[in-house]
Amino acid sequence: MYLQSLTLENFRCYERAELEFRPGLNVILGPNASGKTTLLEAIYLLATTTTPRGGRTRTAVRHGQPWGRVSGRFAVQGRELTLRATLGDPSGERSSARTLEVDGREVASAREIIGRIQAILFWVGELDVVKGAPADRRRFLNAALGQMSARYLDDLQRYRRALRQRNEVLKSLGRRESDGHVLGPWTHALVESGVPVTLDRAAYLAALAPEAAALHQRLGVGAEQLVVRYEPSVEPADADGELADEFYRRLEETHRGEVDRGSTQVGPHRDDMLLEIDGVDLRRFGSQGQQRTAALALKLAQARVALARTEQQPILLLDDCLSELDPDRGAAMLDLSRDHEQMIVTSACCPEHLADRVADAHLIGTGGEPASCGGCATEA
Ligand SMILES: Nc1ncnc2c1ncn2[C@@H]1O[C@H](COP(=O)(O)OP(=O)(O)OP(=O)(O)O)[C@@H](O)[C@H]1O
Ligand SMILES: [Mg+2]
Structure with missing residues (x-):
């Protein structure tokens, strides 16, 4: 699938813009604060209905305007697909409204859009997957799995609800042991939804790890070997049944502690993901360059797994x-575009050593001037 054109109206710094894209490598060039990241954000918004900057999508409406809109025309397996998100209400009646459309038809919920366009975004926040807290790595897993599977999102939502309610009961016990009657139903709901979440994460990471290691090698880091491994709170067994038993056993084992602390001590909300280079824990000891390269390899691996799963x-x-x-890693990264139907990259300037690679790409300028770079003054 690839993006053919993008139209922005009252979206962040854009009053109105229409941009054409091509299959293959597209390079968005422009000075700082000229709206490069905003273009990627707009594409991501169409694919996922959310903004990677976090918070409500409504904040992306151009300051001082009552509404904003993003539309994209995509080619998906030889057919055209038009997605449109309107933030706010152009009629001015409902200021908090958000309208999503597929091929001109309004859809009732975001779930009707999610998954139609797979977009994988690597941006500055992505480094958190390596150097951030376990919660950042769980967020990565949830986003990756959630984009491919609505069922995963359902399981996760049920798990979160069960966890919240179980914790409320634990708090209300006030350090007294429960006789099982009050906690029992929530324990059951926790295990029943937590098992598929754990199994999905385990299967996903088993598929992701070798791809990430291979991509890490290709990004030009030579002999360094990236190891990615699931660190589940409750160890997955082969069969669902056994994992459920193990989950119950761990809950029982930690019952004293959870009563004392007023919160559930084991389960997928305590999962983590190990990231190692040559036996060194990247999360704590990686250099900035190592962390960046590993984060990029993880993101690109996410694209590979999405391809294998969703075709x-x-x-x-x-x-x-x-x-x-x-220079070597930059060139290796651009060369990866040959493996992808479409890759859209942004840059404030085009380093001279990459000019020949960028010259073959479709250039898009955001600075008002024609996009130009080091060795290749090419019109946008
Ligand atoms: N809701 C908004 N309304 C109007 N302008 C906004 C809004 N949100 C952000 N902006 C502005 O949009 C501009 C473009 O931001 P963007 O992050 O896309 O730039 P960029 O080209 O990626 O810059 P950099 O090279 O520094 O990463 C900034 O000046 C920012 O202040
Ligand atoms: Mg930017």
Whole structure:
């Protein structure tokens, strides 16, 4: 799948813009604060109905305007698909409204859009997957799995509800042991939803790990070997049944502690993901370059797994990577576009050593001037 054109109206710094994209490598060039990241954000918004900047999508409406809109025309397996998100209400009646449309038809919920377009975004926040807290790595897993499977999102939602309610009961016990009657139903709901979440994460990471290691090698880091491994709170067994038994056993084992602390001590909400290079824990001891390269490899691996599972080539959106990578890694990254139907990268300037690679790409300028770079003054 690939993006053919994008139209923005009252979206962040854009009053109105219409941009054409092509399959293959697209490079968005422009000075700082000219709206490069905003373009990737708009594409991501169409694919996922959320903004990677966090918070409500409504904040992306151009300051001082009552509404904003993003529309994209995509090619999906030879057919055209138009997605449109309107933030706020152009009629001015409902200021908090958000309208989503597929091929001109309004859809009732975001779930009717999610999954139609697979877009994978790498931007500055992505480094948290490596150097952040376990919660950041769980967020990565949830986003990756959630984009592919609505069932996973359902299980996760049921798990969160069970966890919240179980914790409320634990708090209300006030350090007294429960006789099982009050806690029992929530314990059951926790295990019943937590088992598929754990199994899905385990299967996903088993598929992701070898792809991430291979991509890490290709990004030019030579002999360094990236190891990615699931660190589940409750160890998955082969069969659902056994994992459920294990989950019950761990809950029982930690019951004293959960009563004391007033919160559930084991379960997928305590999962983590191990990231190692040559036996060194990247999360704590990686250099900035190592962490960045590993985060990029994880993101690109996410695209590979999405391709294998959904048979759809996700659109790769890479924000401001070139300036951060040394010449060899930058070139290796752009060369990866040959493996993808479409890759859209942004850069504030085009480093001279990459000019020949960028010259073959479709250039898009955001600075008002024609997009130009080091060795290749090419019109946008
Ligand atoms: N809701 C909004 N309304 C109007 N302008 C906004 C809004 N949100 C952000 N902006 C502005 O949009 C501009 C473009 O931001 P963006 O992050 O897309 O730039 P960029 O080209 O990626 O810059 P950099 O090279 O520094 O990463 C900024 O000046 C920002 O202040
Ligand atoms: Mg930016």
